[in-house]
Amino acid sequence: MTTHPLHTDTVIASRYRIERIIGQGGMGQVYLAWDEQLERRVAIKRLREDGANADHLERLQREAKFLAKLNHPCIVQIYDFIEEPGGCSLVMEYVEGANLAHTLREACPSTSERLQWLHEIAAGLACAHTAGILHRDLKPENIIINRAGHAKLTDFGIARELGKETELTQAVIGSYAFMSPEQITGESLDFRSDLFSFGLVAYYVLFNAHPFGTTNNALKLLQDITHTPLNVINLEENGLPPELVQLLAGLLAKQREQRPQSSQFVCDTLNGIYQYDLTTRESENWTQVPAPVNNDVRATLDLPENYHAQLLPPPASRRRKWPALLGAAAVVIVATVVAVVYFPFTPQAQAVAVLPPTLAADNVPAGELRTISGTVYQAATEGALRVPYLDLIPRFEVEGFSGSPQDLLAAVGARELITSSVYCERAWCDITLNRLAANADGARLTMQASVTYRALTEHYGVLAESVYQHVHQLYDYRDERTIQLPDEQDYKVFVDQYQHYGESGANQNQLAQLESLAGNSQEWSSVQTLYREIALDLYHDTGNSDYLTRLKQFLPSARHAETEGQMLNQFALARAQRDYDAARAFIPEFEALGTSPLKLAETKGLLALTEGEYQAAVDHFDNALKLRPSAQNHFRLSMAHWLTGNVGAAWAHIDKAHSLNPGDHKTTSFRGLIALWEGRLPEARDAFDQVLQSERTAIVLNNLGLVYMLERQYSKAQSLFTESLSRAPGDPQGLLNSADTTLLMKDSSARQQYLQLLEVTEGNTDVMSLRARAQALAQLGHFKAALEAYQQVRELDPNSGDTHYVGALVYSLAGEHISAQLAAQEALSTGMGAVWFSMPWFASLCGQGLFASETGSAATGCPAAQ
Structure with a gap:
């Protein structure tokens, strides 16, 4: 049975007096009502009662729950959820206006109005995504333009939480003309599906048309959405600003990995485009040119005219120009209210490197000049960090480079440099700050902006604040916040x-x-x-x-x-x-x-690397490398590939990193590590020797010690291991290497060293400790415990060459020859050099045919017999 419409003056929940019905849909009716308690108009979505009521009730409850999590001026607000014997009702903010589709047909909005609506829709969507909610039904009919000219998202009836599947989410639901490819094919969804739908809405807002066709054939349209690429050339020829073309192309990419990786980034980019349009008005007419599709999407696609609960007939006339959004600054709500200071448009975050200052002085003590230098450098870095569309290159990447500024740009993957020169006399300094970028062919740097001023040096804090503010001048950026x-x-x-x-x-x-x-x-x-x-x-x-x-x-x-x-x-x-x-x-x-997407990719990659999710780390660092092709990201990607066992890819990327920044110790050290792994001992020794000339860390000392141990120069190896342990006394790998070398030197104190290692690693559950522990237990003859430790290693890191090497050692010493041979074969298949099996504890592998070819610098028919 179907619920009869409520009559005028009917009171719900003892406070909401019905005025009239304003909408009718598949789930029930929508009413305009008066809240007698708070004296305001509200919209009430009342559920109809029939056989489908259980599903509709679930949707209404879900919509109430989701709206209760969202507090944003661009999302319709929920006030109440009522369950009474007569039926269930959702009480919402009443928005006087018309839906976006109707507004676009009737009002002929200006360019600035269209851009502002897109920015506000994106802001509401970013808020929902921040709360972990997917809208899944984003379309012009579910966006209201109120009488004040602002956009509001509504109808979260089929929304769902990220990572949660319900019976409702198993079916392909939504409005077919505004679905993403993965929504059409029934795949799992994430926020990037909403971004594709937003791209369709954005195209419709700009051109009153659908980007993938004018046919009434739903199947054809769904096929085009899924497979037909966006015609970017048409967009460019029709006069869209290149920044907007780039954004639309990303939003409407078929593969979600190619879409923007942050809805907040989309919001910020559209805000920049809108502000730029307000400032220049150069694009006032570009929405008037013929669009790639000339007909109204509603007429050509036969889409349903579903007015939402809050709608009234559109006003007879509306303003054609809007004031700047909320005055000088907009309020964008993510999880809390954050004031966003507008800035001249930059389409995406750009990487910038701040160089240490060059100094000259007369009559200034060296210590004071050093402090002035540090103040200028730190303040310039802090100033760049506060500009919202800059991605600051980490200091260690910049300071570790010794080439020309042009080469530095390539090495760190920056688009621009900030340099400073300082000349000081007694109580003052003349400071020049420059903003530089490479010219079109990258052959030289060109000046983008420069500022020179004189600052007193009596107070370093005052000096820092002056540098901070002048860096902002280079980017024509105003930060209302003061530096604390x-x-x-x-x-x-x-x-x-x-x-x-x-x-x-x-x-x-x-x-x-x-x-x-x-x-x-x-x-x-x-x-x-x-x-x-x-x-x-x-x-x-x-x-x-x-x-x-x-x-x-x-x-x-x-x-x-x-x-x-x-x-x-x-x-x-x-x-x-x-x-x-x-x-x-x-x-x-x-x-x-x-x-920024760059920082997110780098951060996710580092976490995956630490967790042992090496393939995920490869994917994240590969994405980061596309966004910033730097020596550092080549290095990180090399390490991730190496840990997956892809030694060839690891070498290719570390070689590229080294060519970009030959003087970087970290890169040189990792090149040495790969060479050591593959058994190319002279190459590894040269790399570690080079690093140790300026950086004697425990890791590098350990690795060079391993080279000497494999070369049978045991005294040199032990000296390095001893120095390493003085820097890192409890390092399991250092303790193991020292004990192994002592054993190879036929020194009986090796047993005590293995026991010390077991004491240090007692209770440790990380892979490195367990690997060292398994080897120590095997050397002491505790084979059962060694095999148990090895099994723990296999559970944590089953595919790495290190794990297979530990298995070969444990099985060999335990006398399980076939298992030892299989584990050694697995280790060799990852690119590990045969020289690693030249130690006497691998004697059981002799005659097994593993080392018949010259695969390592010490390889013979039986390395262990040497």
């Missing part, structure tokens, strides 16, 4: 440690100096980031977890991490602590903040 600096003495301590770290690397005294700062100075984001970089460098070099404890105590609680910088610090700490759940929880937080 520590007091003068604390700021000088910070800058001095900033300089020390950049010049000499990390040491414990730097942490102590930063810990001596006043509490409010320690809370400054730049101090926290510097402390994090130093603490993690020391931890990775020594393996001493005390540095992680100190870092956790120094940083604010993860519960209070609100800015991107604070979250990055907490994310890095969680990764180092191997708290993967905590680290993973920050990914949606970064997305909600609008973190």
Whole structure:
């Protein structure tokens, strides 16, 4: 049976008095009502009662739940959900206006109005995605333009939460003309499906037409949406700005991986286009040119005219021009209300590198000049970091480069450089800041902007603030926020440690100096980031977890991490602590903040690498490399490939990284590691020797020691292992290498060293500790325990060559020859050199035919017999 329409003056829930029916749909009726308690008009969606009521009730309840999570001026708000004997009702904000399709037909809106609507729709969509909600039915009929001229998203009836499937989501549902390819084919959906639908809506808003056809044949249209590429040439010829063409092409990409990776990025990009249009008015007529499809999408596709609950007939006349959105700045709500300062349009985040300043001075003490240099460098970096459309290249990539500025641009994958020159006399400095970019052929740098001014140096904080503001002038950017600096003495301590770290690397005294700062100075984001970089460098070099404890105590609680910088610090700490759940929880937080696709790709790649999800790391770093083709991203991708066992790809990318930045120690060291893995010992030795000339870290000392051990130069190897352990006393790999070398030297103290390793790794569950532990147990003859440890390694990292090598060693010493042979074959198949099997504990492999070819620098018919 069907519920009869409610009569005028009927009261629901003792407060909502029905005025009249304003809509009728498949689920029931929509009424305009008066809220007698709060004295306002509301719209009430009332469920009809029939055989389909159970499904409709579920949809209505879901819509109420989702709308309750969303608080955004571009989304219709929910006020109440009522369950009464007479039926269920959803009480919502009443929006006086017309849907987008009707408005586009009747009002002939201007370019600026169309752009602003797109920006507002994207803002509402970003809010929903931040809350983990997919709309799944985005179309012009589900967008209302109110009488004030603003767009609001509505009808979340078939929305669902990310990662949750219901019976409702198993079927292909939605409005077919605005579905994504994966929605049409019934695949799993994520926020990028909504972005494709938004791309269709955006095209319709700009041209009153559908990008994939004018046919009434639904099957043909669905096939075109799924397979026919967007005609980008038509868009360009029809006068769309190139930035908008680029955005539409990305939104309407068939493969979701090629679409924008953040709905907030789409929102910000459209905001930039809209603001640029308001400023220049150069594109006032481009929506008037013939569109690729000339007819109204409704007339040609026979789409249903579904007015939403809140709609009234459109006003007789409407304003043709809108004021700037909410005055000087718009309010965009993601999870909380965030003020967004508008800036001149830049289509996507651009990578920029800040170079250390060049200095000249008369009558200025060296120590003071050094502090001035650090102040200018740090403030210029901080200033660039605050410009919202810049992706700042990390400092370590810039300072580790020794070539020309043109070569630096290529090495770090930057589009622009910020340079500074400083000339000082006594109490003042003349400072010049330059913004440089490569010309079309990349042969030279061209000046984009420059500013020169004189600053007093009596107070370093004042000097820093002047640099900070002048960097913003280079980009014609105004930041209403003031830079919050520590007091003068604390700021000088910070800058001095900033300089020390950049010049000499990390040491414990730097942490102590930063810990001596006043509490409010320690809370400054730049101090926290510097402390994090130093603490993690020391931890990775020594393996001493005390540095992680100190870092956790120094940083604010993860519960209070609100800015991107604070979250990055907490994310890095969680990764180092191997708290993967905590680290993973920050990914949606970064997305909600609008973190750039580049930073997101790099962050996800680092997390995947730490978790042992090596193929996922390859995918993320490959994406990052496309966005920023830098030596650093080639290096990261090389490491990820190497860990998957793809040594060829690893070498190709590390070779590219090395060609971009030949002086980078990290790149050189990893080239040495790959050469060591493949058994090319002279090449590995040269690489590690080169790095050790300026950087004697425990990792490099260990690796060079392994080269000497495999070359049977045991005394040299032991000396390096001893130095390595002095820097990282509890490092399992260092302890194992030292014990193995002692055993090869036929020294009986090897047993004690293996026992020490077992004591250090007792209770450890990470792969590195378990690998070392399995080998130590096997050398001590505890084969059952060794095999148990090896099985744990296989569960954690089943496919790596390291794991197969440990299996070969354990099985060989345990006398399980066939298993040892199979494990050795697996290790060799990953590219591991035969020289690794030249140790006497692989004697059981002799005669097995594994080493008949020259696959390593020490390979013979039986390496272990040498």
